[in-house]
Amino acid sequence: MGDASEPKPVKTIKTPMRLEYQYTAGEATSRYLRGIAQGRILGQRCPSCKKVYVPPRGSCPRCAVATTEEVQLSDKGTVTTFAIVRVPSENISVPLPFASVHILLDGADIPFFSVVQGCPLERVRIGMRVRAEWVPREELAPTATSIRWFVPIDEPDVPFEKLEAAL
Amino acid sequence: MREVAVVSFAQSRHVRREARNEVEILMPVVHEAVERSGIARPFDFTCSGSTDFLQGQPFAFVMALDAAGAWPPIAESHVEMDGAWALYEAWVKIQAGQADTALVYAFGKSSPGDLPEVLSRQLDPYVVAPLWPDAVSLAALQARAWLEKTGRSERDLAEVAARSRRSAKANPHATLAGDYEVAKLLAEPHLAAPLRRHDCPPICDGAAALVLAAGDVARRACKRPAWIRGIDHRIEPHALGARDLADSPSTRLAGVRAGVGKGGVDVAELHAPFAHQEWILREALGLGAGVDVNPSGGALSANPMMAAGLIRIGEAARRISDGAARRAVAHATSGPCLQQNLVCVLEGA
Secondary structure (H helix, E strand, O other): OOOOOOOOOOOOOOOOOOOOOOOOOOHHHHHHHHHHOOOOEEEEEOOOOOOEEOOOOOEEOOOOEEOOEEEEEOOEEEEEEEEEEOOOOOOOOOOOOEEEEEEEEOOOOOOEEEEEOOOOHHHOOOOOEEEEEEOOHHHOOOOHHHEEEEEEOOOOOOOHHHHHHHO | OOOEEEEEEEEOOOEOOOOOOHHHHHHHHHHHHHHHHOOOOOOOEEEEEOOOOOOOOOOHHHHOHHHHOOOOOOOEEEEOOOHHHHHHHHHHHHHOOOOOEEEEEEEEEOOOOOHHHHHHHHOOOOOOHHHOOOHHHHHHHHHHHHHHHHOOOHHHHHHHHHHHHHHHHHOOOOOOOOOOOHHHHHOOOEEEOOEEHHHOOOOOEEEEEEEEEEHHHHHHHOOOOEEEEEEEEEEOOOOHHHOOOOOOHHHHHHHHHHOHHHOOOOEEEOOOOOHHHHHHHHHHHOOOOOOEEOOOOOOOOOOOOOOHHHHHHHHHHHHHHOOOOOEEEEEEEEOOOOOEEEEEEEEOO
């Protein structure tokens, strides 16, 4: 390729870029996060289809209407689907391997993402009953990681047919 | 060409800082526009304009879909530009016969970041953006060039600002409105000379939405649809030095192609975020002294980024629909110093 006398291409430039933003969570998410900081999980009900969303964003994405009715949810729920994770990531502090799960909280209509720990992974299954493991009371903060993960509880499995609508 | 009209329009109150998220800002606005149109969802096409750089929140434009409702799955598109270009895409879709109705919306939440700095990120990323030229400084370069070329004075800028904010007193959505004395404005210090604070737009958060419909669908939806008789958009070179900053040839060409000069103009809504830009745009579009320019107060009174151009079209359409104007011109701009310009001619019959 090229003639030795030709100048070398410039392959690197330094263009440091930093933009700072002051985040605001919005009204519905702020209520949810303030609830989390008190160890409570708050959802919102759609006035049209009656589905309860958690975490709420102030709207029903199916009906395109505002959700205003607040609903306190249990911190117990049911696994609707799961994946066993064995790949490390520097962003995740949960020890490997763990189960990524969708959990349908009691009283909610859409499942949300979390992690299951505290049992042999081969026991994780659709229909399994679980409960939130919160960080210690004094560490509660308005952040998703205030729920460390979910752990199994000694309750009978929910039959698959009852979960199908929330898959 | 198919007949296409704006049949309804709505906008938020544009405020300096919104605590609500983008869906919470947008949803009431989308609802209002949809209800006014009387057209039942789903629309044949939905198109939006926004940029996530403003609020520093990735995929805010996807989350914003909750305001429009994407279930059952809808035909949708997004432009990383002012919503006026989303309207253009929707208009093309209707012209192509792929839709009879379209929902167009735009939103901008600038308050979380430092807007003049954020806007510098749209410049050449290798040799210009590393120097961080902020948006106000670039506009000031243009203002200086225009003053020198035309022999006009800073008083001409202050007069635009004072008139805009006086007009905005009748606009409940405006961020800045009121009576300002030109002499007092001129006694204020410069922000980036020759521009003073009043020559620059307010930074604000807000949203807008409108509904487009074709032919008889539009006639059924609206007593007096604002028919889009011409629409065109043109861009100039990216390098600011390669352009004549004191002129806007892209606006001139878009205006000719949209047919601005084919009839009298009652109202013009010009997207001129900086005072001198209104003068440049008036000249490029050949608007005479009899044209009512920016009766809404324009971008100097409310400038929600990514929505302010769409709002010009909505404001012009509103004046057609309520009978205040028979023929109106709406203009939208994007990029630094009027880099890209869209011109739309609206008529009541």
